[in-house]
Amino acid sequence: MKQRAPWSAAVVLGLALASGCGSAAAPGPSGGSGDALVVWDWKSGDADAAAYLDKAKADFATRHPDVDVEFVAQPFDQYYTLLGAAIQAGRGPDVMLFNGGGQLRDRVDALVPLDEYVDQDRQRLSGWEAFTRDGKTYASPVTLQGHPLYYNKALYEQAGLDPEAPADTWDDFVGDCGAIAGRTGATCFGVGNKEGIGIQFFLSAMGSAVLTPAEYDDWIAGKRNWSSPDVKRIFELWEQVGDAGLNNDGINSTAMFNDAFALFQSGKAAHVIGLMSDIGHWKDFAEFLDRDDVGVMAAPVVNPAATPSLPYDGGIGYAVAKWTRDPEVAADLVRSLTSSEALKAFHADAGAIASDTTIDVSAGGPAVTAITAAIRTGKPALHVALSSRTLDLMGRLSQQLVSGSATVDEAVAQLAVSDAAG
Incomplete structure (x- = not known):
C-alpha cells in the first residue's frame, strides 16, 4: 500500500x-x-x-x-x-x-x-x-472492506458486449474476455501477486461462485475441508486462469498496490478484483475512468450449486x-x-x-451504489478467516502454482496442515 x-x-x-x-x-x-x-x-x-x-x-x-x-x-x-x-x-x-x-x-x-x-x-x-x-x-x-469484481464498461462496449449485462457464468465470462482481448487488446484480469496478495483477493472474490453455501459457511466457521473438490477447484481455477492467458504477464513480479490497479485504470485490463474501501476501489478508479464506466459485477458462477455473494468484513x-x-x-x-x-x-x-451504516453514500455513483446494495446479502471473506501464517504460506504457494513448481494437490495439502495448526 x-x-x-x-x-x-x-x-x-x-x-x-x-x-x-x-x-x-x-x-x-x-x-x-x-x-x-x-x-x-x-x-x-x-x-x-x-x-x-x-x-x-x-x-x-x-x-x-x-x-x-x-x-x-x-x-x-x-x-x-x-x-x-x-x-x-x-x-x-x-x-x-x-x-x-x-x-x-x-x-x-x-x-x-x-x-x-x-x-x-x-x-x-x-x-x-x-x-x-x-x-x-x-x-x-x-x-x-470487501473484494468486488470491477469491470470496465467502456471496454465492454468497444468489444460489442452489453456493459449493463456482464456474464453470470464462468464459461460465458471467458468467452466475453476473448471478445474483449480480440477487439481491444486488453487482458481479462489485472492481477498483482508479487506479495502473494493476489491469491487472497481471488479466493475471496471467486469462492462464493465455486463453493456451495454450506461449504462457504463451514469455511468461515472453521470447518474447512481442504481436500474438498470445490476447494481444490478454486486453486485449479487460479492456475488455469494464468495458463489460459487471462491475466497480465508476470503477475508474480507485479505488485497489487498499485501496479495491478493501474492496469485496470489505464484500460489494459477489463476486470480487476479490487477493494471496496479507501484504496484500489471505486473512487480511485473513477479518477482515471469515467465514473459511469466503473462497473461492479457478481462473480460468474463456476459451480451451479453455488450462490455468488459480495465477500466483505x-x-x-x-x-x-x-x-x-x-x-x-x-x-x-x-x-x-x-x-x-x-x-x-x-x-x-x-x-x-x-463501518457506520447510517452514512449516506448516494453521491458516490453507480459502483458504490452496487457495492452497498450487495452488502445486504454479503458474507465474510474466505481469506480473512485464515491465520496470518496460513495466508503467508498461501501467497508463496500461489506463486509456485503460477510458475508450475507446485501442484494444486501439493498446495492444498500444505495449507491443510498449516490451517490445522491454528
Whole structure:
C-alpha cells in the first residue's frame, strides 16, 4: 500500500525495542491525563485522511482536553514487523491500527478487550466479527472492506458486449474476455501477486461462485475441508486462469498496490478484483475512468450449486495495547476514531465504505451504489478467516502454482496442515 512515514523503519524499530513509543513525552507506556496517546497506523500520513483525523481528534478533545494525541504513520509493507517488535518488547503505541482477521487475531494477547468500552457503538457500526476472537472484541471497525469484481464498461462496449449485462457464468465470462482481448487488446484480469496478495483477493472474490453455501459457511466457521473438490477447484481455477492467458504477464513480479490497479485504470485490463474501501476501489478508479464506466459485477458462477455473494468484513479497526496506562482513555480515542462525523469525512475524502451504516453514500455513483446494495446479502471473506501464517504460506504457494513448481494437490495439502495448526 502507500508508504508515507517520515521516519525510517530502522529508527522506529529502534524506538520500539529500546525506549518504547508509548509516550511522546517520556519512555514507557502512556495514556494518563496530561500525557500523550501515541497511535500507530499506515493511514495518518494520507492527505485524504486529514479531515477524518481532525474530526476524530476534535471529538476526543471535547472529553479529554489535557491528553495529547500523536499519530505515527508507518510504511504498510513493514507495519506488522514493526508492531511485532514492539509487542515483543512489551512497549509501543497505545492505540494501533489493524486489518481485520488473522493480523489482529494472532496478536490479541497484546491487546485490551474493548467490549465494556464500545457497547454504545454496537448497533451503529458493522464489521465487528473481523475484530473478535473467542467471543471478545479487540478493535472497533473503521471501514468495511470487501473484494468486488470491477469491470470496465467502456471496454465492454468497444468489444460489442452489453456493459449493463456482464456474464453470470464462468464459461460465458471467458468467452466475453476473448471478445474483449480480440477487439481491444486488453487482458481479462489485472492481477498483482508479487506479495502473494493476489491469491487472497481471488479466493475471496471467486469462492462464493465455486463453493456451495454450506461449504462457504463451514469455511468461515472453521470447518474447512481442504481436500474438498470445490476447494481444490478454486486453486485449479487460479492456475488455469494464468495458463489460459487471462491475466497480465508476470503477475508474480507485479505488485497489487498499485501496479495491478493501474492496469485496470489505464484500460489494459477489463476486470480487476479490487477493494471496496479507501484504496484500489471505486473512487480511485473513477479518477482515471469515467465514473459511469466503473462497473461492479457478481462473480460468474463456476459451480451451479453455488450462490455468488459480495465477500466483505470489517476492514480496518483501531485496537488498544495492554501496556497503555489508562485503557479507558485509550478506548475513548478509539471511539472518537469511529465517530459518525469522523467516518463521514473519511467516506467523503477517501471513499471509505465506513463501518457506520447510517452514512449516506448516494453521491458516490453507480459502483458504490452496487457495492452497498450487495452488502445486504454479503458474507465474510474466505481469506480473512485464515491465520496470518496460513495466508503467508498461501501467497508463496500461489506463486509456485503460477510458475508450475507446485501442484494444486501439493498446495492444498500444505495449507491443510498449516490451517490445522491454528
